[in-house]
Amino acid sequence: MSDTATENRPGDRERVQLHSAVIRFAGDSGDGMQLTGDRFTTQSALAGNDLATLPDFPAEIRAPAGTLAGVSSFQLHFSDKDIHTPGDAPDVLVAMNPAALMKHHEALKPGGTLILNTDAFSERNLQKAGYEDDPREDGSLTDFQVHEVPVTDLTLRALEGHVERGELNKKEAERCKNMLALGLVSWMFSRSVDETEEWLRSKFRSKPEIADANVEALRAGWNYGETTEAFVFHYEVKAAKLPPGRYRNITGNQAVAYGLIAASVRSKLPLFYGSYPITPASDILHELAKQKNFGVQTFQAEDEIAAIGSVIGASFGGSLSVTASSGPGIALKTEAMGLAVATELPMIIVNVMRGGPSTGLPTKTEQSDLFQVLYGRNGEAPIPVVAAESPADGFDAAIEAARIALTYRTPVVLLSDGYLANSAEPWLLPDVADLPDLTQVFEFTTESNSDDGYLPYLRDPETLARPWALPGTPGLEHRIGGLEKDDGSGHISYDPVNHHAMTQVRHDRVQRIADDLAPLAVDDPSGQADVLVVGWGSTSGPIRAACEQLREKGRDVARVHLRHLSPLPNDLDDLLRSYGTVVCPENNMGQLSTLLRARTLVDIKGYHRVTGQPFASDELADVIEQHGFGEQA
Amino acid sequence: MTTNEGKLTKKDFTSDREVRWCPGCGDYAILATVQSLLPEVGARPESTVFVSGIGCSSRFPYYMDTYGIHSIHGRAPAVATGLAISRPDLDVWVVTGDGDGLSIGGNHLMHALRRNVNLKILLFNNEIYGLTKGQYSPTSPLGSTHKSTPLGSLDRPINPVSLALGVEATYVARSIDTDRKHLSEVLRGAYEHRGSAFVEIYQNCNIFNDGAFAAVKDKGQKEHNQIRLTDGEPITFGPDNERAVVAEADGSMSILPTEEAGDRVVVHDPARDEPTTAFALSRLALNPTGPTPIGIFRDVDRPVYDELVREQIDQARSDQGEGDLGSLLEGGNIWDVV
Numbered sequence: 017m018s019d020t021a022t023e024n025r026p027g028d029r030e031r032v033q034l035h036s037a038v039i040r041f042a043g044d045s046g047d048g049m050q051l052t053g054d055r056f057t058t059q060s061a062l063a064g065n066d067l068a069t070l071p072d073f074p075a076e077i078r079a080p081a082g083t084l085a086g087v088s089s090f091q092l093h094f095s096d097k098d099i100h101t102p103g104d105a106p107d108v109l110v111a112m113n114p115a116a117l118m119k120h121h122e123a124l125k126p127g128g129t130l131i132l133n134t135d136a137f138s139e140r141n142l143q144k145a146g147y148e149d150d151p152r153e154d155g156s157l158t159d160f161q162v163h164e165v166p167v168t169d170l171t172l173r174a175l176e177g178h179v180e181r182g183e184l185n186k187k188e189a190e191r192c193k194n195m196l197a198l199g200l201v202s203w204m205f206s207r208s209v210d211e212t213e214e215w216l217r218s219k220f221r222s223k224p225e226i227a228d229a230n231v232e233a234l235r236a237g238w239n240y241g242e243t244t245e246a247f248v249f250h251y252e253v254k255a256a257k258l259p260p261g262r263y264r265n266i267t268g269n270q271a272v273a274y275g276l277i278a279a280s281v282r283s284k285l286p287l288f289y290g291s292y293p294i295t296p297a298s299d300i301l302h303e304l305a306k307q308k309n310f311g312v313q314t315f316q317a318e319d320e321i322a323a324i325g326s327v328i329g330a331s332f333g334g335s336l337s338v339t340a341s342s343g344p345g346i347a348l349k350t351e352a353m354g355l356a357v358a359t360e361l362p363m364i365i366v367n368v369m370r371g372g373p374s375t376g377l378p379t380k381t382e383q384s385d386l387f388q389v390l391y392g393r394n395g396e397a398p399i400p401v402v403a404a405e406s407p408a409d410g411f412d413a414a415i416e417a418a419r420i421a422l423t424y425r426t427p428v429v430l431l432s433d434g435y436l437a438n439s440a441e442p443w444l445l446p447d448v449a450d451l452p453d454l455t456q457v458f459e460f461t462t463e464s465n466s467d468d469g470y471l472p473y474l475r476d477p478e479t480l481a482r483p484w485a486l487p488g489t490p491g492l493e494h495r496i497g498g499l500e501k502d503d504g505s506g507h508i509s510y511d512p513v514n515h516h517a518m519t520q521v522r523h524d525r526v527q528r529i530a531d532d533l534a535p536l537a538v539d540d541p542s543g544q545a546d547v548l549v550v551g552w553g554s555t556s557g558p559i560r561a562a563c564e565q566l567r568e569k570g571r572d573v574a575r576v577h578l579r580h581l582s583p584l585p586n587d588l589d590d591l592l593r594s595y596g597t598v599v600c601p602e603n604n605m606g607q608l609s610t611l612l613r614a615r616t617l618v619d620i621k622g623y624h625r626v627t628g629q630p631f632a633s634d635e636l637a638d639v640i641e642q643h644g645f646g647e648q649a
Numbered sequence: 650m651t652t653n654e655g656k657l658t659k660k661d662f663t664s665d666r667e668v669r670w671c672p673g674c675g676d677y678a679i680l681a682t683v684q685s686l687l688p689e690v691g692a693r694p695e696s697t698v699f700v701s702g703i704g705c706s707s708r709f710p711y712y713m714d715t716y717g718i719h720s721i722h723g724r725a726p727a728v729a730t731g732l733a734i735s736r737p738d739l740d741v742w743v744v745t746g747d748g749d750g751l752s753i754g755g756n757h758l759m760h761a762l763r764r765n766v767n768l769k770i771l772l773f774n775n776e777i778y779g780l781t782k783g784q785y786s787p788t789s790p791l792g793s794t795h796k797s798t799p800l801g802s803l804d805r806p807i808n809p810v811s812l813a814l815g816v817e818a819t820y821v822a823r824s825i826d827t828d829r830k831h832l833s834e835v836l837r838g839a840y841e842h843r844g845s846a847f848v849e850i851y852q853n854c855n856i857f858n859d860g861a862f863a864a865v866k867d868k869g870q871k872e873h874n875q876i877r878l879t880d881g882e883p884i885t886f887g888p889d890n891e892r893a894v895v896a897e898a899d900g901s902m903s904i905l906p907t908e909e910a911g912d913r914v915v916v917h918d919p920a921r922d923e924p925t926t927a928f929a930l931s932r933l934a935l936n937p938t939g940p941t942p943i944g945i946f947r948d949v950d951r952p953v954y955d956e957l958v959r960e961q962i963d964q965a966r967s968d969q970g971e972g973d974l975g976s977l978l979e980g981g982n983i984w985d986v987v
Contacts (some may be wrong), residue, residue: 064986241921258986259986260987261986262984265982265983274978277977290733308961308962308970309966309968311972313958313962315730315731317726317760321724322727325720328720329718329729329730329733330699330731332732334736335735352724359688359718449975487716488738490695493694494716495719496717496719561815
């Protein structure tokens with residue numbers, strides 16, 4: 017927590033002004049921690065804070081209660097300044113049981129605030145969490161300001177009347193304990209709970225007695241903070257000075273879904289979305305399935321291959337066609353992605369990356385599928401690749417993927433990851449009228465394009481895109497497929513010269529995309545930097561925060577973030593060569609570094625860590641310091 | 650190239666590509682029948698799409714002057730599903746084989762059929778892998794010897810009609826490559842059926858599995874073995890209808906001399922909603938080496954997938970109003986920074 021001032025108001029306890037705070041809610045999978053975090057996020061957003069979140073939950077839906085495996089957590093960083101990460105070490109940890117404490121207490125900042133639900137600290141729960149002695153008594157928590165709060169008991173007492181009146185049973189009452197914790201933390205940070213009350217009433221519209229109980233628990237938590245002497249301070253993080261405009265919170269998956277709808281609206285093409293459920297991509301399907309009034313056709317296919325198969329068919333028919341998956345699903349789609357390359361049909365393939373190999377870490381983040389999407393196909397099968405760099409950026413990245421797909425008649429991979437997918441941040445809403453007009457980048461062919469009849473592979477000389485003639489158009493009947501085509505006529509061709517020419521043209525068509533790209537935007541406030549940090553995807557936030565930390569220490573450091581991974585921008589080579597040191601941190605074993613070294617022969621300093629978690633900004637600041645300035649921070 | 654108006658002929662559906670199946674292949678006969686039938690039933694080349702996978706049969710789209718996709722192994726029903734959902738105005742045909750459709754692509758076939766996607770699926774069954782030169786297929790008889798099973802196949806074969814009925818396909822039929830009249834009739838029924846139509850076509854591979862269907866194709870045998878299913882008719886067969894199909898108490902069917910069968914003879918009714926009887930009929934022959942039913946096993950009306958998809962969209966539009974991007978983005982909690 018970064019302090020600014022302490023002020024006393026009459027009749028108020030000491031209210032400490034903070035620039036920012038990081039809070040982590042941790043509990044059992046069944047304790048409702050994700051929901052608690054979500055609500056606190058919304059409250060903070062409505063208070064005008066900039067924020068970033070990091071939900072972290074187990075792959076098991078309900079691991080045995082009270083065990084380490086079952087711990088689910090939600091971290092929120094909120095600030096009166098512009099921030100870029102969900103924060104490194106939390107200032108406040110709410111631990112709803114011993115397992116949550118065991119798993120998360122080491123992350124808590126020294127001197128940090130620890131709120132424990134003491135009611136969950138039974139001998140059995142301590143054992144399940146792996147404690148031999150009660151940590152509340154053995155001195156292991158002396159570094160922290162510990163608040164032992166009987167959260168369960170307080171909840172039950174607050175709801176005694178409700179239970180007596182038979183409106184809910186004891187178990188249901190106990191389930192409201194997350195709202196009590198939320199009420200307490202809301203008090204701690206001077207947050208209004210009005211919006212959450214409204215939300216509870218709307219969510220439980222059909223069960224008003226459950227809504228009442230939750231609201232009661234929420235208020236009881238707030239009042240507990242207000243009346244208990246245990247808390248000598250409470251805090252306030254004022255509104256951030258964000259650029260003016262209208263804001264909402266958005267997660268990466270939601271932003272991608274909205275971006276796809278926007279691309280459909282702006283291209284006037286119906287959106288066809290074929291996919292098979294997979295963590296962490298399924299929420300895109302869920303979101304799109306809710307938006308059928310946009311004419312969105314969602315198709316939950318029988319498997320990953322059928323999903324992309326349907327998308328190829330829909331693209332042939334003239335839809336804006338999209339499938340999404342994660343690494344294991346993309347592996348299954350590989351052969352069909354090759355067919356999409358051969359048939360030169362526009363479509364978007366979203367890969368929400370997770371830890372690998374194989375099933376790997378389904379709910380954790382990683383950037384290790386870059387090589388998979390660039391190279392994981394038989395033959396020379398180039399596919400353009402774009403990556404989102406923040407949750408809200410999924411919106412723009414999806415529109416960019418659609419622009420490339422429609423302009424160049426090609427499949428495009430859009431990379432996101434588990435962190436972006438589930439994390440939220442405030443999003444400055446764009447003006448719909450300012451979004452790219454995608455009707456201008458393509459047209460359907462309706463007339464024959466040669467004296468010899470329709471030639472489905474006769475290309476646009478500029479983009480090298482082939483024409484897009486839809487079934488239903490008289491006179492343009494043609495057949496496409498996975499066998500090599502004669503350039504122009506599209507007939508099957510085994511001719512050696514033609515095969516080389518077609519391979520070259522598929523390669524060149526992707527390279528042409530780079531000619532269209534805006535120059536790279538380098539973030540170098542002093543203009544004096546000789547150290548450049550290059551990144552892609554979700555490392556944007558931590559890299560930016562790390563660079564800002566170093567600049568505050570007087571270090572000149574520049575930063576560039578790549579939206580396009582294939583083709584790489586034309587001005588990238590000269591840019592990288594113009595710095596003495598280039599550092600490239602990635603949540604993989606050095607995939608972009610390898611690519612950049614091979615392309616530019618610049619000795620890129622890579623930093624590779626795959627923990628399933630995003631980088632911490634302190635961690636990256638150390639790395640940049642070490643590589644760029646020759647010492648440890 | 651096709652003209653827009655006037656009566657179409659076989660020529661309008663025939664592409665300029667040289668047909669490259671082995672001389673004598675049963676595929677030629679099927680191709681000719683389809684090319685002749687489409688103008689007859691009023692199909693339009695520009696509104697017709699043939700989608701195939703991989704295998705000998707999957708070259709089919711190249712020979713049709715219609716739209717077409719020669720996709721990848723086993724996936725034609727999936728590709729065709731995306732097209733048929735998004736383009737209800739088209740006639741989408743799938744051409745597949747016993748390897749493509751039942752082995753590598755069995756999953757997609759099953760799901761396209763149970764969803765009742767508006768597809769006409771033609772499965773050319775030759776009981777062999779032709780394009781890879783003669784390995785046994787999912788329909789090869791138990792114990793049959795081929796390159797990859799010199800000591801005999803250990804795999805129990807799939808009966809494609811049983812499979813289609815098992816997933817409640819709404820139109821299920823079987824015919825024979827060279828029986829032009831019968832094949833045309835069955836394909837016409839498929840064309841006119843809205844929803845998934847599945848047609849198994851016994852197709853002779855004269856190179857790797859010649860004579861696999863002799864029992865139902867060859868003169869002297871077919872007269873005894875073809876059980877021709879006709880709507881509303883008692884199921885009898887043989888040169889003098891001397892044999893009849895009867896239902897047993899356990900739900901299975903068996904064959905009796907017609908005179909012994911009496912009023913136990915099953916009367917064929919493809920419109921029966923319950924697929925059990927049709928399934929029992931399909932079990933009369935695991936492989937077509939003896940008496941084997943051909944014709945339309947089942948032809949029922951069920952809601953078609955693309956219509957259901959569109960109904961949901963219409964419903965959403967009437968409930969929520971036509972989608973507005975600005976309102977979508979501003980949904981949920983918003984706040985203004987000035």
